[in-house]
Amino acid sequence: MYAFDYAKPASLDEAARLLADDPEAKALAGGQTYIPTLKQRLAQPTRLVDLAGIPDLATIKEEGDGLAVGAMTTHKAVAASPVVQRAFPELAYLASLIGDPAVRAMGTIGGSVANNDPAADYPVVVLTLDATVRTTKGEHRGSDFFPGMFETALEPDELIREFHIPVPEAAAWEKFRNPASRYALVSVLLVRTKDGEIRCGVGGAGPTCFRATAIEDALRSSFAPEALDGVTIDAGDLNEDIHATAAYRAHLIPVLAKRCVRRMLRR
Amino acid sequence: MAELPLIGEGAPRIDGRLKVTGDARYAADFSVPNPAYAQLVTSTIARGRIVSLDASEAGKVPGVLKVYTHENAPKIEGVPFFGKGGQAYQGFRPLQGVEIKHEGQIIALVVAETLEAAREAAFRVKATYEPQTPAATFGDGGTETEVAAEISKQHTDPKTGDADAALKDAAHVVEAEYETATNHHNAMELYSTTAHWTGDHLTIYEPSQWVYGLRAGVAGELGIPQDKVRVLSPFTGGAFGSKGTVTARSALTAAAARALNRPVKLLVTRAQGYTTASYRAETKHRIRLGADGDGTFVGFVHEGFELTSRPDTFLVSGTESTVRMYGFKNVRTKVSAVRADRNTPGFMRSPAEVPYMFALESAVDELAWKIGMDPIELRLKNDTKTDPITGKPFTTRQVRACFERAKELFGWDRRVAKVGAMRADGELVGYGAALACYPTQLAPAAVRLTLEGKGRARVQIAAHDIGTGTYTVLAQAAAGLLGVALDRVEVELGDTNLPAGPISGGSVATASSVSAIMKAAEAIRLRLATAATTSNDGPLAGKDKESVVLKDGRLVAEDGTGEDLTDAFKRLGVGTVEEYAEWLPDGVDEKAMRGLYNGSVKIVGGPMQDRTQFSFGAELVEVRVNPRTLSIRVPRMVGVFASGRIMNRMTAGSQVLGGMVWGVGSALHEQTEIDRRYARYVNDNIAEYLVPVNADIVHQEIEFLEEDDGEVNLAGVKGLGELGNVGTNAAVANAVYHATGFRARKIPIRIEDVLKSHLV
């Protein structure tokens, strides 16, 4: 890694100011994505602004119709939280499947969402449930937070403070994992919101997470696995790499969605 | 002479403690005074020319000492390609011009005060190219196919009778094409070179399977006398063929160290190792194998296609082995080289046999199904005592005994001879068998052996321990021959200041080194025995000196009378006896010893003038295939081997055990993926280059048969480092067929290929 400055501010506002003062500075959360990025020289910040010294960013609370989760909450903390396990057990399950124990112990929900890796898991949650992203500059809606691959609605000097995640009526998370990295080859989050709306979010498959409207439409008329029998997803816009072709990813989406339906019906 | 047992004790490695405590010094561990650190910069195109290399940004990184490019690189003399009798990994020298011959070619060398600065600067070197469309692999436009026998004087295609005519009349014929994938060695230890000059004398620390070759190669490239260079490589963290030949980095690092007047340490990243050193190239095979009504082979045609680079013809020519496996009456073979824009391939563990035996042993299985015969029966029916090409006898050939014992250990009689007929725990079960072989090869070796009156011994030889257990087996040989305890023997390896040992390749190391040790030990015994038997007094006076042996720290005659070593040494009037011995294999003339010291390789074996010598083995595997996901597992493997005298049951066992694990990798995991658009390796790291892990290997059983082969060499030792991973790939593929009816003619076997097939 090359030389850079390091700051560990005591408040989020100070952190935001450091970023505003220097456009080449960059925030650091759990470092699970960013440190490897630096090692590979894919980024060259002048300064790292470490968020680890800021108090009260790693909290989980019930709040209205959902959960308020601080940006610095680790995957491990979400998975183990009695609050999450009671209010939204599928979210705890999702967190428990991220990476490996080392990644879960360090990686954070804020870092995951801010990074918007196409294969990341939390962005699917934020998008599908239209969570509120509370930042140092205001608020964003999850439904228009992810414009493209590794891109978000955040300004360079804008930091995520916490998420408000509406808790659905029912949910199922299915992830087809790469056996080495544990990242999703494809993931599907199927929910029935408190207003009875069916939503289907997809991760891992495209440049960024998206809603599979064809699946949502099919399930709206009949909430059964068979309803998805004829549903196909266009492979045209999907990702392709040494692990899977675009066609395979397209194939996996209804397969995983069916599994979600079955699990939701069983409960 | 003292006798070594046919199957030696399983002594744990004498260097085991050093390794697990981190005290074993690998090449990059050596500290040199005030080192500078070097980093390679490699090309991002596979074919074309460098238009410009801008090192200005790189030069600004604090701590950078020098950036060498084709414009200012030290002049490197070409030494010949290994395949042409030299030492070089490839004939082409990078950094001597603007030409780009393959992706990942060295285009600059950055030297800096720290490793970090070197890496940072390397990252900032900017190249612009004039690229041309590369040909990446078989089937790409721009590849050139050449017939090996027409382009290489060393190459002949083994042939006998009229195979094509015989196949026309055969009752059963299998005609098929097989393919094996690109593989990289991926030794745990990365490549590195440390060069340290003191005056006009150069010391190189580099992981090596051939220190004398490295010495000769670097001296040749720098244009300095060989005796001005010392190479040290006491421990090598895995090599598998990748650290045998001399790659471009060594002389470049040494030249940089000379120019900068300080030691330079070059560390090559794993990804760079994929393109700046060798690998196993992909191969293709066309096989025709025919038998008459009762399964007797009547004809065999094996055509091999091997990928090589534009500048070099590297061929493994495994037909030399396949044609000798059975009593084929008529044989025709042909090997072709296919040139593409790739780095030159090289030796990788059992270079010839892994791909070529996959083709043969798959075809034999296909034929067995066609005839409706047990595949092991078919193999044994066509066993032969003589080499089908030369008509000469095999020194020893226990193919039948290996299979029979393996069948017993495996429980082969439970096999149901029908596809998809065996199931367990809801999964499809398949049994597969294959023959393993490796030609017994030997090379000249010299050794210095020392015995002290106090009962301590020392072996000094520039052989190598590439993780194989050389330290231990050479200590065992010396201990056994000199009659001292194993822990009283010290072994020094991997240093050109020692007597020249053989290259650690072709499984020659143990047999050749032990033969030299036997010769030296005999000279020591004779000196002590002569003094003891010709003395006027003493218990051995008047005895036949030939009957006196060294045993348990004593010099003893057949009738048990004897004396302690201390007394025997007193009689000689010395505290230490030292003998230097040079050993040459049969059929090698004396000049080869000088050649050994000068870095030229002479390996003989396999088919010889008067005999043919091979190690053999039988490998049986069980696979389980999940009928829904088609995932393939190998819960059980049995290997029975006959490989001459086994020096150490434990280290030998580890070799073939690990070999069979490699075989599973070859069958199911290992493949370097190539982006054909750019002729670029994609998974150049050990996260994405798959190898078997513990969870993939469940149960393995290994046995060695006793084998007394007095013909191969003094010690009766045959090599076995490259025996275990031969045939395993075919055994797995054959078992997959038995389980599913899917015939894998391309490895590694991928689920998607199985999916595409019509299954039971």
Ligand SMILES: Cc1cc2nc3c(=O)[nH]c(=O)nc-3n(C[C@H](O)[C@H](O)[C@H](O)COP(=O)(O)OP(=O)(O)OC[C@H]3O[C@@H](n4cnc5c(N)ncnc54)[C@H](O)[C@@H]3O)c2cc1C
């Ligand atoms: C082996 C491995 C396996 C993994 N597997 C998975 C997986 O299965 N599923 C999955 O979802 N992820 C996976 N990850 C990624 C992991 O979850 C990361 O933790 C996560 O993507 C980034 O979080 P972080 O806290 O480590 O952020 P960092 O790496 O520190 O930062 C990432 C980016 O986010 C920015 N950032 C961080 N915090 C904030 C904030 N509060 N406001 C604004 N910007 C911020 C940083 O500036 C940086 O650009 C894996 C990672 C590894 C190494």
